[in-house]
Amino acid sequence: MTVKTERVATARCLRVEGREIALDPEGYLVDLSDWTPAVAEAMAGEEGRVLTPEHWEVIDVLRDFYARFEMAPAMRALVKAVGQALGPEKGRSLHLMKLFPESPAKVGARLAGLPKPTNCL
Known part of the structure; x- marks a missing residue:
């Protein structure tokens, strides 16, 4: 898997499996349909993070939510949803x-390919 970051206007792009994936300035996907496990x-x-099976459990809960x-x-x-699941x-x-x-709700949502939670600064 080749990972490359490029600056494009106000967003940046991540190259994943030969595709350009646009990210906003905070690192969230511009187009939520671009998400795949490889993108995560x-x-x-x-x-510098390695996703373990425990990370993937939380990502799955986030995507289901x-x-x-x-x-x-x-x-x-998020705490309640993870506890229930x-x-x-x-x-x-x-x-x-x-x-x-850093922030489970923000980082988890970003890696799950979701928009930034509305109640997070």
């Missing part, structure tokens, strides 16, 4: 902070 891996790789509610969850809703041990802020230390 490339985005994570740019940040978005499919049901048409919005990316803020932190409180994966059990109380994984549905804790501490667990999510270990996986996405």
Whole structure:
């Protein structure tokens, strides 16, 4: 997998499997339909992050939440959704902070190919 970042006007592009994937200035997908697991891996790789099976569990919960509610969850809703889907041990802020230390809701949504959660700064 070749990963290449280029500046284009106000957005940047990520090259994944021969395709140009447009990102906004904060690193979120411009076109949500561009998301694939390979895109998530490339985005994570740019940040020096390796996605483990635990990351993928949370990404799956995020994508399911978005499919049901048409919005990316803020932190409180994310904790609740993860707890319901994966059990109380994984549905804790501490667990999510270990996986996405910067901001589980924002980073998780970005890697899941979702828009930035509305209640996150």
